[in-house]
């Protein structure tokens with residue numbers, strides 16, 4: 685498989701040309717547009733990477749899956765009183781549907797509004813909450829050195845006015861409680877955690893293994909919450925490209941504007957892909973193509 689995956693990666697490099705780096709978080713313009721890497725973390729214990737799998741990038745929206753698991757662990761399904769379960773068909777940062785349902789609720793935890801609301805529901809004061817998030821990330825990536833990229837964090841904090849607008853709106857309608865700036869700060873920090881393909885492949889393997897750390901057999905999250913996370917990845921993880929991705933790839937996945945895609949092949953493996961050049965919907969343009977080929981060749985679709 686290793687040799688074939690390397691060939692698939694090389695074959696799909698040509699798609700990078702049609703993609704662009706995101707510009708709305710200024711610091712992300714400094715990413716290497718040509719980087720392309722993949723890491724596979726199998727539940728049978730084998731793991732390996734190809735291409736630029738050690739290229740560091742910020743996790744961005746992929747973090748939303750992890751904070752969802754933490755919030756579920758803290759509060760259970762009561763979080764769905766404030767956040768919905770439906771795909772939007774809109775861009776990840778759209779605010780259009782926030783006013784649609786009354787009482788107002790962000791549609792799902794994978795879009796920005798929903799993720800900010802989820803982060804706000806994690807138990808603890810300001811410091812405790814981010815420590816808890818980072819500590820959990822370190823544990824499930826098996827990487828105690830994991831930390832935030834300060835430049836990206838400050839860049840988004842300075843320019844994240846659309847997220848700020850949505851958060852203040854949500855406070856007004858009672859979705860958020862407490863200090864909005866603190867919730868946003870934690871959200872910007874979680875998005876700025878710097879990872880490699882290996883880190884996100886390890887998170888995916890942990891989810892594929894039903895919330896049990898593959899190396900130590902420690903069960904951290906219940907089957908029910910893992911099932912909820914995988915389902916959201918499947919229905920909303922690639923934003924308004926989730927339907928097409930479900931047909932062409934069929935693997936529960938979550939992308940981020942840092943260029944990462946985290947894919948969970950239940951009971952088999954975790955896959956981490958990076959390619960910072962994005963398509964018009966904010967997903968790694970070559971990364972999607974690699975996953976398409978991989979899914980077809982190794983029959984990875986869940987259907």
Ligand SMILES: NC(=O)CC[C@H](N)C(=O)O
Pocket residue numbers: 743744745746776777796840847875939940941942966
């Ligand atoms: N799609 C993404 O990765 C978006 C995350 C980014 N931090 C934002 O809030 O806009």
